[in-house]
Amino acid sequence: MCVNAGKDKESAQPPGCPVSRPVPAKPAQRPERVSLLSYLLRFRRDILSAQPARLYRAWMAEFRTPFFTSFLCNDPDLVNLVLTERPGDFPKSGRLFEALQPLLGHSIFITNGKEWERQRRIIDPAFESGRIREVFPAMWDAAVAAVGRLEPLADGRPIDIEPQTSHVALDVIFRALFSIPVEDRTASAVFDAFRAHQASRPMINTGSLLPLPRWVPRWRARKTKATARIIRGLIRQLVDERQADLDAGRAPDDLATRIMTTADPQDGSTFSPEEMADQVGIFLLAGHETSAAALAWALYLMALFPDWQARVAQEAEAVIDPGRIYFSTASKLKLARAVFRETMRLYPPVPMYLREAARAERFRARDVPRGAQIIVSPWHLHRHERIWRDPDGFDPTRWDTPEGRESSRRAYIPFSAGARVCPGSAFAMTEGQLILAMILRHYRVALAPGHTPVPVAQLTVRGRDGIRLTLTPRKTETP
Template sequence: MSKEYIPPKPQARADKVSIFAHIKLFRKDIFASQPAKLYRAWMAEYRLPFFRSYFINDPDLVNHVLNKDPDNFPKSEIIKGALYSLLGDSVFVTNGDVWKWQRRIIDPAFEGGRLRNVFPDMHAAGLAAVARLGPLADNQPVEMEAQASQIAADIIFRTLFSIPITDDIAEQVFEKFREYQRTQPLMNVASFLKIPNWIPKLQGRRTRQTSADIRKLLTRLTEDRFAQIQAGTAPDDLATKIMTTKDPVTGVTFTAAEMVDQVAIFFLAGHETSASALAWTLYLLSVDQKAQQRVADEVTCLDDLSFANLSKLKYTRNVFRETLRLYPPVPMMIRETRQPEVFRKRKINVGSQIVLSPWHIQRHERLWDRPDVFDPDRWTTDETRKCARKAYMPFSSGQRVCPGAGFAMIEGVLMIAMLIRAFKLEPSGKPPVPVAHLTVRAEDGIHLKLTTRGSDTSATQTT
């Protein structure tokens, strides 16, 4: 494998197409509906009779929207409408003062010290994953996206509620979420067009029923946990931490109903994204055997995979960073203008949709050197770090930055290390084609062949 390996990239559409052709492509897949020039442009405007949307790649503008003046660029109401039946008023969709008090309660649960506490649960999930995959390591194709989803879901359940994915309720929630995703892709045309969410095709009866089923299960978990907290028997996990944290400003805690909204988003945002990142990383390592061997060598040099040792996995971490650059699990984010703006000398009306695209900015031809090349070593240079400060945002940036970013970086590096220590990976079949679903996924899955690496897969772990 040469150093200049260029992994799969969706085919761009022609620069000029009719509105109808554009909408048709849009409905199929957002990536395929974008022209190649968007990887060079600083801004693009989409005008339809009933809506305006602006794609911004200019780092100064992105900084303005996310960091300098975020209160004037709230989350789009469309997203809230599209996800309301599942997420209610969760932190992912609220704005203003409600959002601020939710973050004041949630953020402490994800601080560094707490991450050390949840590390043993992540490690236990890693061991379970290695045990599950062991019988499949016989050189037959394994669909890794589904496997990665299960691993990430297991981690969320263990760290949030101290239960593994094999728990009866956890298993049901996982299954129902899969059903939900099949009926309600987040990155659909409705997210970009101002189509009211009461239009039946966007929120079908099946989607609403699945959401109700998921929320019923999450309510059971949450109410049981409230009872355990009151009885003084609750485990010291993320759910207990969040449910017992008082807002430092108002002194109130989440009610059970408010907590159900948050649990729904932790599960959705926390497992879909991590699963996408893990599956693409494993794919890249399967194709780039040299990189895979370097990860394996780095991991086997460690005595154990402890929390303290994780920071020694520098190359593995760079592999994960580079994957998040090329395949950011959240490919695009949408904000709305609350007041008239001027972007690059163009007037932007109130209520316009502003699209921020980690996918495009992280592959931007005027910002990145060899933007489509998979090169984990680029992360050792000052040049990359300088570029990353303005053009790398897999976890977003500013006040609405992903609260789970630290969690996800530990989880990602640990899972890569444990899986590569146990298995050799090879690609199987045609290269995957990236599509924007709820997160960046492969059109027909990611198929890999696994064989046992031959090392001791039950290696110990300490914190």
């Protein structure tokens, strides 16, 4: 007789019985029908659990309120239309600008049209594939520093791993952008302010959903405005210091220098200090928040699936030479890469992309009015029951199967797609697999007793009460 056992009873199953596997954490879904007020309150608390379960099977869903009309698109053909075929007809939503402008200004993440095109022409050269080799030592040094910081915490007592992954992710960005570690006084102040900013706000300001004129004041939490102001002030300080170094001819050859000295090939202009501060804001948000979230969930999954953890640790021990930095190391961490890809399928750092219909459209026999909000949701697309085999399960081997490759081609967009695909996607993947491998090479991770993380959408997908794990040392050399 087969037993419906958890992971701890797998060995007790009689021969021939299917092995029970744990299911990665997923938020509970709301009832199918709720009042508008209930929906808005749920939406403000967490956009993921505010949605009904049917969205994991639907190709499209329509939401109408007195304030806005939105369409969630899970049909891969519609996703391709919006993101790749006709991105100009579906610009970034003004609602997104309302929500993020205090922190990001007019950064590449929220601008549209000619302004966005100019920004992209200046930024893209810094993230060309060949440039990853040049910043790899910064990733390596940040990973080594993270291993050292974790040593006093690796005593078997539960810790929240999210602050640790935030620390190392921001360390990578500061080393790559400004050639300074996160322990630098200004960088450390930015780190503290970012943590306070994330805790003070939901992913989308509910007030931004109201169709108010631009001149009407927006209601934002006092702490949200204060932390955004602090972050932007610190970023501007870093930009001004770098400009002074450039003027004096002593600036290091890092990402900040390359971006600030790259001229638009069409008009010859470069970023002003204020424009550069806007871009640094999104680099810190995209490069720190998203990588930190993905790495924290990857470590959670390794604790949940110790067999995969052992395989990644063994690969890291075989591939990584602790005494020498080889860029080729990244390409050899194949298991770590597969795990990180699967992590971003289950827990895409940015759970939803918000666009706006620039003209009337017709989607799947439904009229889409001009100005309607178009939602492309990696969270639902990556777990869609009609696209993926075992959509809620953890299976890093899926990427090597014909079925998995086809699902990935149609419905895997952790970095968006088309013209607005994240320019730092290769950077993020290289960073993620390297740091994951380095940590698991030195430490075993396990689930904290009595704690199951609940995914919620803040600025990125995080654990509602953190992600609590235990760490213990492996027997290995110190890098």
